[in-house]
Amino acid sequence: MRILTAGESHGPQLTAIIEGLPSQLPIDKSLINAELKRRQGGHGRGRRMVIETDQVQIVSGVRHGKTTGAPVTLVIENRDWKNWTSIMTSDPIENPDEVKKQVTKPRPGHADLNGGLKYNHRDMRNVLERSSARETAMRVAIGAIAKQFLSHFGIDVAGRVINIGGVVDTETVPESIEELKERTENSPVRCLDKKAEEKMINVIDEAKKNGDSIGGVVEVIVNNVPAGLGSFAHYDRKLDAKIAMSVLSINAFKGVEFGIGFDAANRPGSEVHDEILWNEEEGYTRRTNRLGGFEGGMTTGMPIVVRGVMKPIPTLYKPLQSVDINTKEPFSASIERSDSCAVPAASVVCEHVVALEIAKAVSDKFAGDYLEEKIASFEAYKKHLLNF
Numbered sequence: 001m002r003i004l005t006a007g008e009s010h011g012p013q014l015t016a017i018i019e020g021l022p023s024q025l026p027i028d029k030s031l032i033n034a035e036l037k038r039r040q041g042g043h044g045r046g047r048r049m050v051i052e053t054d055q056v057q058i059v060s061g062v063r064h065g066k067t068t069g070a071p072v073t074l075v076i077e078n079r080d081w082k083n084w085t086s087i088m089t090s091d092p093i094e095n096p097d098e099v100k101k102q103v104t105k106p107r108p109g110h111a112d113l114n115g116g117l118k119y120n121h122r123d124m125r126n127v128l129e130r131s132s133a134r135e136t137a138m139r140v141a142i143g144a145i146a147k148q149f150l151s152h153f154g155i156d157v158a159g160r161v162i163n164i165g166g167v168v169d170t171e172t173v174p175e176s177i178e179e180l181k182e183r184t185e186n187s188p189v190r191c192l193d194k195k196a197e198e199k200m201i202n203v204i205d206e207a208k209k210n211g212d213s214i215g216g217v218v219e220v221i222v223n224n225v226p227a228g229l230g231s232f233a234h235y236d237r238k239l240d241a242k243i244a245m246s247v248l249s250i251n252a253f254k255g256v257e258f259g260i261g262f263d264a265a266n267r268p269g270s271e272v273h274d275e276i277l278w279n280e281e282e283g284y285t286r287r288t289n290r291l292g293g294f295e296g297g298m299t300t301g302m303p304i305v306v307r308g309v310m311k312p313i314p315t316l317y318k319p320l321q322s323v324d325i326n327t328k329e330p331f332s333a334s335i336e337r338s339d340s341c342a343v344p345a346a347s348v349v350c351e352h353v354v355a356l357e358i359a360k361a362v363s364d365k366f367a368g369d370y371l372e373e374k375i376a377s378f379e380a381y382k383k384h385l386l387n388f
């Protein structure tokens with residue numbers, strides 16, 4: 001599967017092309033829109049989310065509700081475009097007043113300065129438009145199609161928030177993924193524990209009041225993954241590595257761990273590795289899942305448990321030292337519209353980027369140009385797993 005996204009945050013639209021989906025895959029647009037709505041929510045989001053009501057348009061590759069095997073093109077319009085048309089389109093030479101609106105004050109923590117230096121943009125709007133996490137709306141739409149594909153293989157993906165600004169949700173994940181979904185859906189910060197939820201909301205409100213921002217940790221769980229997705233044979237076929245790359249590609253994500261993750265450094269091997277069991281109904285299973293579903297770049301058949309840490313949002317109302325690239329003078333940050341915490345939204349994004357990597361791995365392993373052909377290959381492999 002190959003995927004390309006394009007589009008500026010305040011341009012007319014986001015676009016994606018997905019190539020390599022099998023034909024005959026039913027696509028339910030309302031399920032994609034429901035995921036887009038989930039991404040727009042969460043306590044701590046800024047005013048932009050009041051303007052946008054993200055809806056996907058499918059403009060190629062799907063006919064009568066099913067993929068044809070041709071590239072699928074998705075479009076999400078930016079409602080905010082109408083408020084930015086002049087800034088986005090006026091020529092600064094013809095309209096010198098527009099020069100005043102150029103972005104010359106880079107924000108520490110955002111892509112502004114490095115992007116300006118690299119691409120020689122003295123108006124760093126040319127950087128921020130594309131480095132904006134607006135792009136994650138399209139990543140969710142693509143991931144929502146990946147989830148629909150995975151549902152035919154019984155694979156289910158869900159996510160939650162486990163830390164905001166140091167307030168940790170220590171509640172264990174319920175065994176039923178449906179229960180996990182329902183409980184996090186009813187939380188404005190997408191966590192499980194109600195006491196932690198209240199504290200997380202307070203931490204976000206406090207940060208906002210102080211002109212500051214706050215980050216956190218999200219967790220994604222993937223159930224019913226067969227053993228053997230990915231490969232040990234070459235570095236760029238290791239599925240845990242691909243997932244790690246995808247999680248780190250989410251704006252503001254700075255670290256990834258699987259299962260007990262970094263805590264593995266503090267334990268002896270006997271308290272890290274997952275003992276192997278066998279029974280007739282399930283074949284090979286594990287006594288524990290401390291490695292989060294991966295050994296040797298391949299799935300073990302246990303649930304995948306992956307976490308990502310998001311740094312606090314860079315755009316602050318409280319000034320941080322920076323330099324105007326024209327005057328070279330220090331400045332105090334001007335007040336701009338921004339999220340104060342986007343960790344709950346990012347947990348939805350994380351679910352979808354992980355879903356896409358799993359979908360690619362399933363699609364690679366189970367041959368077929370149409371869905372039923374892939375399912376037949378998957379069923380044969382499941383028999384092999386039981387007979388091995």
Ligand SMILES: Cc1cc2nc3c(=O)[nH]c(=O)nc-3n(C[C@H](O)[C@H](O)[C@H](O)COP(=O)(O)O)c2cc1C
Nearest residue numbers: 110111131133251252253314315338339342345346
């Ligand atoms: C869902 C989401 C919403 C975000 N909203 C904002 C925002 O409102 N303001 C901001 O400065 N950064 C926001 N960010 C983070 C920036 O996009 C990110 O820090 C920037 O692209 C620089 O990339 P890096 O932090 O990965 O180095 C958001 C990130 C995500 C995932």
Ligand SMILES: C=C(O[C@@H]1CC(C(=O)O)=C[C@@H](OP(=O)(O)O)[C@H]1O)C(=O)O
Nearest residue numbers: 046048131132133134137251337338339
């Ligand atoms: C538009 C989205 O998030 C944006 C991500 C973002 C950034 O710098 O990453 C900055 C803000 O953009 P704006 O300045 O237009 O308010 C967020 O609103 C979105 O999530 O759909």
